[in-house]
Amino acid sequence: MILVILGPTGSGKTGISIEIAKALGGEIISADSRAIYKGMDIGTAKPTKEEMQGIPHYGLDLVNPDERFTAADWKRYAEAKIQDIKSRGKLPIIVGGTGLYIDALIYDYHFKGPTGAKIGDIEQKTCSDRKEIKGDYLLIGIKWPTDELRNRLNTRITQMFRPELYDEVKKLVQKYGWECGAMKSDIYEYAWKYMNSELSLEEAKRQCFYEDWHLAKRQMTWFKRNPNIIWLSLDQVYSYVIKHLSNSIKTAV
Secondary structure, eight states, X not given: OEEEEEOSTTSSXXXXXXXXXXXXXXXXXXXXXXXXXXXXXXXXXXXXXXXXXXXXXXXXXXXXXXXXXOHHHHHHHHHHHHHHHHHTTOEEEEEESOHHHHHHHHTTOOOOSTTOOOGGGSHHHHHHHOSOOSSOEEEEEEEOOHHHHHHHHHHHHHHHOSHHHHHHHHHHHHHHOTTOGGGSSHHHHHHXXXXXXXXXXXXXXXXXXXXXXXXXXXXXXXXXXXXXXXXXXXXXXXXXXXXXXXXXXXXXX
16 A cells, blocks of 8 residues: 655645654655755755654655756656565655656656656646556545635745745855756745845745745646545544554555
8 A cells, every 4th residue: 555645735745644654654755846856945845854753754855956857757766665665564655746746656657758757748648647546545635725725825935934044045046056947936036036135025925925826726736637536634634544544554565
């Protein structure tokens, strides 16, 4: 058995997956196309060592921000980690909001060409490729009422805009330059503009919120096309997963 916990940005995937991993002997593989970058920690909301609570996490800090990493690369990485986790009698838990990563894994996509694919390259193709899951996966999606998710995103952005983020941005710019594509979106762009007096702090937060909100809507549009996802509120996820997996966990992994 392989558990997949997915949903839009800011939906609470990280925290609940750690609680489930603690209860069921799981190890977590991130399916987040931003968390793969080294040095991009606060701005991508990576869990800290303390937040991980001793649960092994994979899929974080795989490449430098100026290096190419495709969905095909992630699929190969995740498959290898799944086998390793299962070989040690543990439960693999895939956690993230990058729909192409998750679809590539559970539907066993085979990418053509030497460099794999970018999300935009095959977005339309995936809609017709969601036929049969290739493996024993349980897909759990976290859903929120619109207003509540917007509030969660606003709160998270407010918490992120702090001196530690500005230090992170400075280090990234010094090392990779501002032309590095990985930094040309999300909170890094708006923090950098605020640091250079191009935006006020409130305007930087506002623009960052709208980008996050548009990302969340795109993610939900992607996921809602998948008929295999079981959608639950955040407070339902833990009890549902424990009920459905705890009795079979020893034979499922």
